[in-house]
Amino acid sequence: MSTYSLSDGLASGAPRLSRAPLLAGWIRESGVGVLASIAWIAFGLSCLWWQDVGDWSRTHSLGIAAFVIAAIALFGTVGADYLGSAGRALHKRAPWLLTLGAFLTLWEVATAKLAWLPLPFFPPPQAIIEVYTDDLPKLLDSVFASVKLQLGGYLIGATVGFLTGVSIGWSRAVGYWVHPVLRFIGPLPATAWLPIAFFTFPSSWSASTFLIALATGFPVTVLTWSGVASVSNAYYDVARTLGAKPSFLVLKVAIPAALPHVFVGLFMGLGSSFAVLVVAEMVGVKAGLGWYLQWAQGWAAYANMYAALIVMSLLCSGAITLLFAIRDRLLVWQKGTVKW
Amino acid sequence: MVALAEAVTHSAAGAALDIEQLSHAFDIDGTELPVLSDVSISVEPGEFVALLGPSGCGKSTLLRLVAGLDKPKAGRLREDEERIRSPHPSRVVVFQDPTLFPWRSVWDNVALGLEAQGVLKSQRHRVDAALDLVGLASFRNAYPHQLSGGMAQRVALARALVNDPKILILDEPLGKLDSLTRITMQAELVALWQRKGFTTLLVTHDAEEALVLANRVIVFSDRPARVKADIRVDRPYPRHRGDPYLADLRRQILGLLGLDATW
Incomplete structure (x- = not known):
């Protein structure tokens, strides 16, 4: 007991x-x-x-x-x-x-x-809150400018990269001509083009769009291409015996089979395009969060810098979340994908 | 049942297949590797022919030529007197691997042929009928990774049958299934063939399977494949595995394949 x-x-x-x-x-x-x-x-x-x-x-x-x-x-x-x-x-x-x-x-x-x-270098939390309440219009303008630039460049780069990747993967002739160019230009960091881009393009905005598209396009191209190239011949054989024409083989066999690779490319392209966006805004474009950071630093407004950094981080993270949500929707047939 | 009946009325009778002096070779690093040597086979409409031979002898190559996926180095292939030059949905292949498209649901996989031929919109009921035929109507929305091996192979079969092929080409479709599923599916294959009347070409290296299913067994030699024997199997269906007549034939066939010492 x-x-x-x-x-x-x-x-x-x-x-x-x-x-x-x-x-x-x-x-x-x-x-x-x-x-x-x-x-x-x-x-x-x-x-x-x-x-x-x-x-x-x-x-x-x-x-x-x-x-x-x-x-x-x-x-x-x-x-x-x-x-x-x-x-x-x-x-x-x-x-x-x-x-x-x-x-x-x-x-x-x-x-x-x-x-x-x-x-001055380490502002308290209330100073950052103050930025959000008192400098909101300027911050929102910057957000809007950044999103516009990023979205335009990314969509152009992703579309061109995807089409190029599919063409190289599908056609030997296109591969012959595009592959060497891709090997020569692709690995170059897009930011290396900055000085040239800013005086060859009519506006700093179009130059930055081009650079963001370039940074996005390279990984998307390479991964789309490798995705199309790695599609098993057995899938083509099946489709051909069932009466598929070449267009069906590209649109309904090669592209869906390559889609998981394409999304890896889109993810990598998103990451490198963020870097280009911020640098381009700091160096040339007179708008956007990168410019806001630069401007705040120039005025020693450190609270504004932290505030802009937080917003930037939320935007980048949000963009990746969105990309993953689209992927999960399109690739429901895959099992065991990483949850972002 | 209505859908089933409809599927039956859709059925096209089998086509005749003429293989004349067919030879084929692969180029491997510049050297020519002969795989088929002067093969001539004449298949009657509606026949069930099993092609039996040692593994790697070139049976699957022959099937690819019949399907029109590859072009032969010499000789001619004819389906109902018409030269075979390219793949056509009247000759559908079921491969050893189901090779379902993982990004399509079961229903969409079965619909593949009709979609490729541009007739899916008006012929959707045929997809449902084909799924009913293989007993997988309730899995129409499943994705291939959710299916067992036997179910996946059934879907592959439905994907072939939905096109009402005149010649069904089976490249060891049951090779990777467990023995129980295999026996069930053998019976299903015979039933489908009897009901639909298509000509069937089955590659296998299982003599028993060939004898249970086919009304003609063609035995090939080692590579390059040559026709070694052409055996009629005149037994009614359903056949019994223990049938002494079949056992006798089996012994003969294994002898032809060089296994007489052990049998």
């Missing part, structure tokens, strides 16, 4: 037995969520408790926002059972929420309150 010593007390022993696992279970289930809430309260307090060392107008609102997030985290954790999928989503992200709250607190204290980090 019981092996408790007398000092534990027989009367209190029994209820403790039943309550302790319950409490432990609750802590295991909700502890991280509560801690996350505490971290955000700490962030809020760190905003409001001391005086800022500098002059920032959004400190108070940021502190209030931190308390709101803390409240959401707390109620979301306590009431997880009644919130369904939202509660589960919060529970899954609670460790991240905790880390983020702790990081922001540290950041706030290290910059705005105690100035451990040298100030």
Whole structure:
């Protein structure tokens, strides 16, 4: 039976037995969520408790926002059972929420309150918020310009690259002429063309579009080509015995079979075109997020730089997410693809 | 059942196939490797002919020539007196691998031939009928990677049959299946052939399979393949594997293939 010593007390022993696992279970289930809430309260307090060392107008609102997030985290954790999928989503992200709250607190204290980090270079969170509220029109203009340039160049590059890749993979004659050119020009970083492009093209915008298209086109071409070239002859044999004409073999056999490769090319092209976009905007185009970064640095407006970097990262990540979503839709027949 | 009946009325009778003094060779690094040597076979409409021979003897090459996928070095191939120069949906091949297109659903795979010939819009019911015929109507929306080996081969069969071929060319279609599925599908093949009446050419290196299925077994020599024997199998269907007549033929055939010492 019981092996408790007398000092534990027989009367209190029994209820403790039943309550302790319950409490432990609750802590295991909700502890991280509560801690996350505490971290955000700490962030809020760190905003409001001391005086800022500098002059920032959004400190108070940021502190209030931190308390709101803390409240959401707390109620979301306590009431997880009644919130369904939202509660589960919060529970899954609670460790991240905790880390983020702790990081922001540290950041706030290290910059705005105690100035451990040298100030113009390391602005506090409220300075970045201030950029989003006060410099929004200019930032949005930059986003719009970047998206327009990137989208135009990428679509042209992807289309030309895809068509070139299919042609090289399909026709020996096209391969004979295009392959050497591709080998000679393709591996050159598109940015190396910058000086030439900016004086040969009528506008810096068309020059940048060309460079982005070039950066996109090379990987798309090579991977489309290798995709078409690696299609098993057995597929062609099957289609031919069933009465397929050459156009059917290209459109309904070669291209769908090559599509997984094409998407790898589109993904790689997206990555290298981002690099070209930013460089082109910094060097030549007088608009866009790359230009905004350059401009902010020139005015020593470091908060603006960080703000623009965050937006840029969201845009690039969003573009890749979109590409993967399209791929998952088109390639449902594939199994075991990476989830982005 | 309505769809089934319709599929039957669509059926075209088999075509005659004449193979005359056919020779073929591969070029491998400049040297010529003969694979077929003076092969002449005359197949009656509706016959089920099994081509039997040691592996690598050139049987599959012969099938590719009959299908029109390759051109022979010498000799002539005729389908109902007409020269075979290119592939045609009246001669459909079922390969050892099902080679279903992985990006198409089962239904779309079966529809391939009709789509390639540009008649799918008006003939969609034929796809449904072919799927019914091989018993896979409920898998119409599945993708090939979701199918078992036997199911995939059934889909490949439906993809061939939907074209109402006059000559069905089978290149060891059951070679990679497990023995149980294999026996079931052999029975299904015979049933389909009896119902539809197409001429069938089956490459196999399983003597028992040839004898259970075909009404004529042609035995080939080693490469380059030559016709070594042409054996009629006059037994009614369904055939019994233990039939002493077939066992006797089997012993003869294995002897021709050089296995008499062990049998």
